Amino acid sequence: xxxxxxxxxxxxxxxxxxxxxxxxxxxxxxxxxxxxxxxxxxxxxxxxxxxxxxxxxxxxxxxxxxxxxxxxxxxxxxxxxxxxxxxxxxxxxxxxxxxxxxxxxxxxxxxxxxxxxxxxxxxxxx
Numbered sequence: 001x002x003x004x005x006x007x008x009x010x011x012x013x014x015x016x017x018x019x020x021x022x023x024x025x026x027x028x029x030x031x032x033x034x035x036x037x038x039x040x041x042x043x044x045x046x047x048x049x050x051x052x053x054x055x056x057x058x059x060x061x062x063x064x065x066x067x068x069x070x071x072x073x074x075x076x077x078x079x080x081x082x083x084x085x086x087x088x089x090x091x092x093x094x095x096x097x098x099x100x101x102x103x104x105x106x107x108x109x110x111x112x113x114x115x116x117x118x119x120x121x122x123x124x125x126x
Contacts, residue, residue, distance in 0.1 A: 028068035
């Protein structure tokens with residue numbers, strides 16, 4: 001998914017503020033659902049970040065065009081792990097490993113159904 005860096009994404013020096021890389025990755029994950037005319041909020045639950053590890057490699061600046069790549073690394077009973085990388089001009093500038101847990105609307109963990117697993121493989125498998 002392509003993302004343009006806007007003024008609101010940057011600090012006073014025009015460099016992307018560190019937390020916005022997480023926002024870019026969130027948008028990319030959601031956009032994969034929207035491209036299939038689906039919502040990331042499913043009928044029986046939704047996904048929340050459980051664990052993440054971020055590596056800030058290089059900075060992006062105001063006006064840059066970035067590309068976010070999302071790849072499924074692991075599927076578990078009630079969670080899955082993704083690797084998301086952000087590129088600027090084909091050079092990796094950020095990497096995020098994130099585990100997302102599937103929970104009910106009452107915030108209780110639940111097993112991912114086979115139907116939802118198939119959807120996740122469709123959306124995130126490389």
